[in-house]
């Protein structure tokens with residue numbers, strides 16, 4: 001399903017697309033050998049699309065996310081976000097980031113945590129910011145907004161972190177395994193809330209995950225990566241209707257896409273193991 005792009009971006013930039021062309025990232029290791037974390041990666045993401053990135057551990061998912069976010073530079077190739085360099089996009093406050101752990105400030109209430117970035121970040125040409133209390137209520141945190149993070153479960157803290165990130169109305173949202181520490185049911189509930197928030201904001205999302213069902217449920221497209229060297233081996237379009245309630249996970253159509261992603265992922269794992277064995281890895 002192709003989603004309509006927002007008519008005007010909050011950051012004032014033109015179009016919330018992402019273009020990665022021929023990106024390569026090599027790390028020098030302590031023994032002076034080189035590890036190719038990303039090898040000639042090409043990826044085009046249309047504005048307003050939800051894209052998941054999945055692949056075996058060490059295949060370069062987080063490296064790709066960091067490069068898109070401007071936190072690392074590729075050794076070769078180019079990256080544009082909203083038509084400009086990642087650093088320019090970050091400076092225009094077009095980028096949002098949700099890490100694996102919520103990283104809330106422990107001495108501030110949930111409400112103060114989520115409103116702090118909107119007070120700190122001065123933005124030009126921005127569309128009005130959402131009512132954060134309303135967003136917290138929609139995320140099921142209505143009764144928790146005046147509590148401190150330590151009084152909340154891990155799932156509630158991560159929900160607050162997601163509200164905080166979406167509250168800035170970023171044009172592009174980068175999410176690095178935000179639900180990895182949560183149990184399956186909390187995870188499913190948060191997927192639903194994330195989709196609700198995304199329906200409102202229509203940010204372009206790049207979401208790193210190890211879960212096949214999570215990738216299929218959330219995404220318009222699933223990018224499958226393989227390691228040694230880190231690269232994209234397939235991009236699978238998920239043509240399922242939205243909204244996608246939990247009941248959809250039981251449907252034959254959903255299982256079809258899960259099977260397709262799992263097959264490609266299995267190949268990526270097998271290739272990674274062969275390449276590792278050839279190099280003498282354990």
Ligand SMILES: Nc1ncnc2c1ncn2[C@@H]1O[C@H](COP(=O)(O)OP(=O)(O)OP(=O)(O)O)[C@@H](O)[C@H]1O
Nearest residue numbers: 027028035037056057058059060061062063064230
């Ligand atoms: N700063 C660094 N210095 C050296 N090697 C690095 C560095 N950052 C990442 N790597 C290596 O690059 C490869 C890709 O790492 P990356 O974290 O992008 O993988 P990933 O797919 O996100 O893994 P995971 O699923 O385990 O989080 C890995 O082999 C990792 O050890």
